Amino acid sequence: MQTENLKPVLVNVVTGVIVVGVLIVGFVVFRNTSQTTTGTTGSIGEIASETVLIGADIETTVKGLEDLTRAVESSSVIFSTPAFRNLVDFSVTVQSQPVGRMNPFLPTDWKIKISEREKQTSDKKQTASVPEQLVFQIPIVEPVTTPEPETLLESSSQTMPGIIETASSTPAP
Numbered sequence: 001m002q003t004e005n006l007k008p009v010l011v012n013v014v015t016g017v018i019v020v021g022v023l024i025v026g027f028v029v030f031r032n033t034s035q036t037t038t039g040t041t042g043s044i045g046e047i048a049s050e051t052v053l054i055g056a057d058i059e060t061t062v063k064g065l066e067d068l069t070r071a072v073e074s075s076s077v078i079f080s081t082p083a084f085r086n087l088v089d090f091s092v093t094v095q096s097q098p099v100g101r102m103n104p105f106l107p108t109d110w111k112i113k114i115s116e117r118e119k120q121t122s123d124k125k126q127t128a129s130v131p132e133q134l135v136f137q138i139p140i141v142e143p144v145t146t147p148e149p150e151t152l153l154e155s156s157s158q159t160m161p162g163i164i165e166t167a168s169s170t171p172a173p
Contacts, residue, residue, distance in 0.1 A: 078084060101108075107115075
């Protein structure tokens with residue numbers, strides 16, 4: 001009886017401990033992230049070295065953008081060459097056509113035609129009659145039961161009493 005009452009209490013205690021543990025871990029994690037976002041101000045030397053590093057990053061980015069601008073300008077020269085200007089547009093305009101069906105969930109016409117043909121062929125198969133000469137009648141055969149050995153001995157003792165009496169009167173080896 002004690003163990004039956006103890007199980008729900010033990011489950012409730014374990015669940016409570018897990019919930020409290022998750023709350024504590026969440027509090028610690030969120031408390032630490034809020035402290036790192038505020039940060040502390042370092043010395044003037046640290047701030048100056050960070051500024052120099054940021055300036056170097058900005059300078060490399062500006063050089064990369066200038067190289068990209070030069071590459072775009074040199075590739076736009078292709079569009080002004082006579083070979084490009086002599087190109088002919090062979091595109092074909094496509095006429096607008098109706099898109100989709102009124103009800104996309106209805107079966108298509110070809111599926112309806114196929115299902116009608118299948119119905120017609122199945123109806124023909126069902127209406128076809130089989131000649132009586134081809135219908136076989138299977139005779140029902142009842143299973144043969146064998147009599148129990150004791151009933152055999154009883155029936156044989158009635159017909160031949162001398163044999164059963166000698167067989168039962170002889171001693172077993």
